[in-house]
Amino acid sequence: MVEKTTEDDQHQQASAGEKHKTEAETPDPKRTKVESETSADQGKENDKENDKREESNTHQTKNKEPEESKSEVKSENGTTGRAKADKGKDAPASILEKGIIYFFIRGRVDVDKPEEVDDIARSFIILRPIGHDAKLSKPPLADAGNTRILVLPKKVLPSSGRDRFLAFVDKTGASYDEIKGQFLAGADYETKTKGTRHTPAATPVGEGVYAITSTGRESHLAYMLTIPQELGEVQKDLGLKEQGSFIISTKNPEYPAPASARLPQAPEYPKKMHEEFHEYRWIPTRPHHLDYANTQILMIGESSGIKKALGVEDDGGKQANKEEPLEEMEELEEQDLKRMQQLSGDDSASIYADLKAHAEDYPKLQTTF
Template identity: 70%
Template structure:
């Protein structure tokens, strides 16, 4: 799959990979240890987007709380072992699922040895049904996976970090992910002959939730693999638990010259009307279901606490807290991955119905 022409070098911030050091080798025993411990314990910078939603006059604009039900396009067709009653599910969780983090080296760089060797980072979101619980083994292909490109390579980690990403592929099947994303590619050039784009390399897997706090939307995640963060994860700002404020760009307004896509998203009338004349609106799950949707990721240094704030009406109704729902999902995923074949790399590829021997192993060190 050819990368879209978005300049990833627009930020003045430079991220160093740090001193090289050894980390624990990924193996089934390491993965099992984390499960046992859990069981025992039970970018671009966008300057015109402020923390508060404002209209073109600079006045605050109050955003209406989003519908608590995710779009069926985002969350249908998933294997479940059991279901919660709908009235027990926190209304602030708009969508939940499995998240994967990948990187791709620059042309002719098979194994990145520093951040500058990376062309782009990718976030893969694989939704599951709103009230579903994970069953053992790989998830079946629901054809609803999205591939989100992070041109800045590193993830935003504080409110000062505001990186523009875009949906490269929505509604992807596992075959499309294997054939068009995971695999490398060779192409011919007039001046340099045959060139090789390396295969994508996994750096993590976990669970996620898209949540609303009424005014803002958030993408929160909890990492399952690797068991211990390595140099690569630290350099790219991938955390054991992290979250971002997420906002969707109105396609009728042009973005910075360095972040413009050749083609905009083909939103239906319903979504276009949600924007009104605002440049940004809180991201809804169905915004990820359209190629070229531009999603602003704003870092949250406080971790996942704000993203998982309970809604007042849910507390009155004694519904499950969002944090408890996320921890339960993480626990299910830990147990599920424990029974997957092979090491951590093999587990990730098995989840995507790919053969681990055909692709790079999980990278934790440069």
Template identity: 70%
Template structure:
């Protein structure tokens, strides 16, 4: 795991839209401008040059179109026609946002007190409907680390992130990423690494618009964003262009990892000689995979546009699919016992009393 005491940059401005509104962006005066990595400027050129279609059909045909079967996450409704699933949604699932304070800082009072921010992505099958109660442990969660600690707010901000752990179980999330620890040093004695603090939960989708991939999300908890969420760039509805880095090319010195992702030959061939390609869900299934997140100040609806082929096939609108998922998740989280913090921890099979409460103010 990367050194949690590394301070890679200053705070940056964040914005948040009203629930179910994406055009209006309100700047937050508390975030300061963050310099982008100039060595990443080639990303846009490579993305524009990418002509390979990334559209893929992730819905497989059911043998019995009138049988309802139980999935690992709830109920899979096989009576729903295959054509209803928009092919532009490559993956969907539950997203969690966490932050961890610096050594000996249990409750951060500003962004500078944060050692790192990370995202947990928990995919669910394309045709699954969220059932009541916590999700079962499928052992397929991914932990993404954000070295900048904040999310990019607009197209001028492009920040690297990397997969710290893929295929993570709830026990691994609890033991390796959420829990705090104490350790001894020769000069300062006992030091304390604080437990991770939740700052949000919601639903997400990885989508394709043909020549670019997007990571879009809708926040379920907290229902009203606070100062912490705004300063870290978490919005009620947010989206980023997401591209995967070709491990063949070196990373910037400030974003270099000790190991490259162990991509199979098939994925390596997708890169050809490009530095970046639109991210596919399976790219995130490898530890040390590096991705570039480019902010979209008003791109949420664009990232969920119905593609031409899906329109002709009368498929469901991707936005409607996401809103339905959000509604089911909101109902599900309300049914979990306790407050917002307890609901998030219950969903991850963690005892809430052992960890910090969800933080909304500094």
């Protein structure tokens, strides 16, 4: 069901940097198909189909997701991950990008403290990439001006394969000053009919570490929460976990989105990036896709948590170096915990200090409705 946009909502989006009026719904499965886990029978069928395609030297149909080539894909910070097509088998998980992740919510107009999910206007994911070999030692992180803000119109996170929610990139290359001035802060405005209205400030609900990984045919966004150390009611209702993961795919802007999830402007991709899509509607997300405003990302929940994203499924020991991505994430989480503990104050103060903002100017981390 499409959420109606009121005058207040329109002003709220404009004043708080939320430029798009869209309530994302699950794409029509007849028109969009994102590959998930396949059975052995499906894998065999895919083998036959691939052989036929090779013989005829033709492309896959537009509605099928492409298999990855053997070429390396580089993220903005120079990290690499090799994605191999192996006739239906997943490649060893590789980390394409890692960094700090923040989860925020913003209440509806005049609702400073939401009392239920329906009181939330939007939820957000903030990604702050770090170098592949970077260590989280001295807080706070230096401002690299490479922070991204993703909007979740559905407000909650997908929790299983049945949940397929569209998100979009609202801002890229953001500095801490831009985050404070254009995202965190609330605002007051005047209306002709209701007088002064208030757009609430963004409220933190979690902080941790993340990794964008590739398992060959799929990309994943995996995270481990550092704050809060114990999940509250808000975190659980939003679908946040101590450790979680999503399959993520990037939408080809050449194909129209569902009417309820259509953005007013398409992402301005360079020619080289348009070529990545070939004729496919969806391709596995790569970090550089998130460097363009209005990029639409399909997020599919993974009920198994981070296991697949970090390549730790029970495969009888056949997968070489399968513990490396998990160990790297666990080490990053431990570094982040020590780093955040060095920042003064409670959880809220630590998050704002990490973003170089004054905690007293913004709402405290919310754990209860």
